[in-house]
Amino acid sequence: MTPDVPTSAGLATYNFAYLDEQTKRMIRRAILKAIAIPGYQVPFASREMPMPYGWGTGGVQVTAAILGPKDVLKVIDQGADDTTNAVSIRAFFQKVANVAVTTKTREATIIQTRHRIPEEKLTAGQTLVYQVPIPEPLRFLEPRETETRKMHALEEYGLMHVKLYEDIAKNGHIATTYAYPVKVEGRYVMDPSPTPKFDNPKMHRSEALQLFGAGREKRIYAVPPYTEVVSLDFEDHPFEIQTFDKPCALCGAENVYLDEVVLDDKGGRMFVCSDTDHCEERCANGHRGHLAYNKEAAE
Amino acid sequence: MYVAVKGGEAAISNAHRLLADRRRGDRSLPAIGIEQIVAQLGLAVDRVMAEASLYDRALAALAVRQARGDMIEAIFILRAYRTTLPRFGYSKPVETGVMLVERRVSATYKDLPGGQLLGPTFDYTHRLLDPSLLGDEPVDTALERDEPGEPVMRVSDILAGEGLVEDDGNLPEGHVAGDLTREPLEFPMARDLRLQALARGDEGFLLALGYSTQRGYARTHPFVGEVRIGEVEVELDMPELGFSVSLGRIQVTECQMVNQFKGSAKNPPQFTRGYGLVFGQSERKAMAMSLVDRALRAEEFGEDIVAPAQDEEFVISHSDNVQATGFVEHLKLPHYVDFQAELDLVRRMRREYEERADAVMRDAAE
Numbered sequence: 001m002t003p004d005v006p007t008s009a010g011l012a013t014y015n016f017a018y019l020d021e022q023t024k025r026m027i028r029r030a031i032l033k034a035i036a037i038p039g040y041q042v043p044f045a046s047r048e049m050p051m052p053y054g055w056g057t058g059g060v061q062v063t064a065a066i067l068g069p070k071d072v073l074k075v076i077d078q079g080a081d082d083t084t085n086a087v088s089i090r091a092f093f094q095k096v097a098n099v100a101v102t103t104k105t106r107e108a109t110i111i112q113t114r115h116r117i118p119e120e121k122l123t124a125g126q127t128l129v130y131q132v133p134i135p136e137p138l139r140f141l142e143p144r145e146t147e148t149r150k151m152h153a154l155e156e157y158g159l160m161h162v163k164l165y166e167d168i169a170k171n172g173h174i175a176t177t178y179a180y181p182v183k184v185e186g187r188y189v190m191d192p193s194p195t196p197k198f199d200n201p202k203m204h205r206s207e208a209l210q211l212f213g214a215g216r217e218k219r220i221y222a223v224p225p226y227t228e229v230v231s232l233d234f235e236d237h238p239f240e241i242q243t244f245d246k247p248c249a250l251c252g253a254e255n256v257y258l259d260e261v262v263l264d265d266k267g268g269r270m271f272v273c274s275d276t277d278h279c280e281e282r283c284a285n286g287h288r289g290h291l292a293y294n295k296e297a298a299e
Numbered sequence: 300m301y302v303a304v305k306g307g308e309a310a311i312s313n314a315h316r317l318l319a320d321r322r323r324g325d326r327s328l329p330a331i332g333i334e335q336i337v338a339q340l341g342l343a344v345d346r347v348m349a350e351a352s353l354y355d356r357a358l359a360a361l362a363v364r365q366a367r368g369d370m371i372e373a374i375f376i377l378r379a380y381r382t383t384l385p386r387f388g389y390s391k392p393v394e395t396g397v398m399l400v401e402r403r404v405s406a407t408y409k410d411l412p413g414g415q416l417l418g419p420t421f422d423y424t425h426r427l428l429d430p431s432l433l434g435d436e437p438v439d440t441a442l443e444r445d446e447p448g449e450p451v452m453r454v455s456d457i458l459a460g461e462g463l464v465e466d467d468g469n470l471p472e473g474h475v476a477g478d479l480t481r482e483p484l485e486f487p488m489a490r491d492l493r494l495q496a497l498a499r500g501d502e503g504f505l506l507a508l509g510y511s512t513q514r515g516y517a518r519t520h521p522f523v524g525e526v527r528i529g530e531v532e533v534e535l536d537m538p539e540l541g542f543s544v545s546l547g548r549i550q551v552t553e554c555q556m557v558n559q560f561k562g563s564a565k566n567p568p569q570f571t572r573g574y575g576l577v578f579g580q581s582e583r584k585a586m587a588m589s590l591v592d593r594a595l596r597a598e599e600f601g602e603d604i605v606a607p608a609q610d611e612e613f614v615i616s617h618s619d620n621v622q623a624t625g626f627v628e629h630l631k632l633p634h635y636v637d638f639q640a641e642l643d644l645v646r647r648m649r650r651e652y653e654e655r656a657d658a659v660m661r662d663a664a665e
């Protein structure tokens with residue numbers, strides 16, 4: 001039997017922003033519901049995307065559903081615009097939506113992110129889209145979806161507090177450093193996605209709309225602008241964010257999240273901004289860290 | 300010196316160019332054609348169609364070629380294409396009872412209406428490497444029946460005649476078959492959705508789970524009532540026309556597993572069933588699927604849930620290889636922001652540990 005081998009013209013062409021309009025409508029409904037119930041995980045019929053599950057398919061679907069031709073898109077991974085997966089997702093939207101892209105946090109109307117919130121304060125009208133691997137904050141305490149949904153419905157979060165307490169009892173610290181659970185508007189406990197807990201305070205009463213997409217797990221949730229987002233803690237063990245001993249080696253920024261870069265095999269290290277746009281802008285404005293001069297000299 | 304290696308567009312595009320080069324391989328050899336893949340690697344094509352849930356041999360073969368023979372990658376490519384296609388509606392249920400069978404075997408009866416038909420099977424071949432396949436030696440044409448055989452009635456129908464086996468499951472009036480590619484998954488699931496998930500589930504995963512039931516992790520006493528492979532007609536009801544039209548024929552593999560009997564005060568004892576149905580020729584997958592289907596019905600029969608194969612959330616949440624491979628392989632994406640957060644905490648805890656140890660030493664010295 002000889003199959004009909006299609007010609008390249010016979011294969012499907014893709015709609016604006018890849019997804020068909022019916023699918024976008026379905027996702028927008030889920031987003032609206034998510035905004036109406038801050039922190040609640042809304043099930044949605046996640047589609048197969050042309051990139052692998054676990055690589056941002058949830059975020060990509062949310063972005064595809066809200067993206068318009070006039071939007072300006074920024075995509076970051078680990079805070080950087082030039083990490084491979086960020087490059088790949090940005091190129092995807094340039095290809096399927098021909099949309100304007102930027103690396104400047106300020107210029108973007110939609111920012112899709114993995115693992116970071118930009119250092120620069122987001123403003124009204126901007127939307128931050130998070131890629132979420134495991135949306136369920138209770139998942140590692142209770143693997144069953146049927147159980148965790150019940151726990152959310154009954155606002156039964158004792159297990160989470162016990163876990164945090166056990167951390168303190170065993171380690172002297174709450175041992176959660178990223179994906180640190182938050183309570184949204186006094187109701188739902190939510191996973192902020194695996195951002196470092198350093199970024200948690202930025203979510204609180206943010207002017208920007210925050211949308212979370214988990215493709216493989218088929219959940220969308222949201223934090224509307226100006227919503228209370230409180231990191232879980234205890235009176236005698238208040239929530240604390242990470243601090244760094246040194247400022248950024250390139251731009252000298254303090255109170256920002258830094259990446260550790262191994263320089264040689266003799267224990268040499270440098271710490272640089274994880275948010276590349278923030279770092280570049282500071283450098284352009286004349287801020288200098290202790291290794292910045294050397295870098296220029298080397299060039 | 301700034302040594303952080305950041306990926307860039309140039310790196311990605313060069314990597315893809317290298318991939319294309321490796322895919323094509325030695326240019327002195329002719330490129331493999333889609334028709335050749337369909338004709339000579341048909342079972343690979345069938346697996347891709349089955350687990351991608353898209354019946355199109357040419358596109359599945361294209362995916363196999365594009366994926367360099369990586370089956371899960373090919374399944375992924377074909378699924379990502381499928382998801383962009385419009386859905387017209389549901390066909391009428393395919394009637395496997397009138398299948399044009401190419402293979403049909405039953406382990407429960409020595410002989411039965413329609414007979415035992417071995418078909419194109421690896422069974423009873425000796426797995427010796429065949430030197431004649433190194434070259435292109437002529438192959439004899441297959442023998443064919445002159446006239447169509449008698450109708451091949453289903454073994455389940457034979458047993459059902461005596462009331463010895465449960466009938467096809469009954470769904471509530473007005474039940475519309477679910478589609479997990481269009482609706483979010485929710486547990487517990489109805490059996491139709493579960494079967495859909497199993498039909499597109501990973502062959503290896505279902506094989507291992509089915510095997511586990513045979514080794515005592517939720518034993519179901521299975522007998523292959525029958526396995527049949529052949530072509531069935533797909534028909535679609537056309538409301539405008541008032542009758543149904545045929546969309547064509549597809550090849551499927553169906554397995555009816557006859558399992559452990561059940562009875563109660565109200566119902567006389569009868570055998571239970573597990574069901575498997577897969578696109579193309581894939582007996583292993585259909586049989587594994589029917590074992591797992593039966594195991595997953597534990598709750599329905601009031602059986603104790605003691606083994607992984609009986610656990611619906613566990614099985615269905617992890618049966619999809621495209622999801623599984625994506626999430627496992629995403630671990631190679633950068634995670635340095637989170638790792639930094641962990642490093643910071645571990646360093647702090649080690650500092651505190653050493654301070655405590657020093658304090659103990661000082662106390663001991665005093």
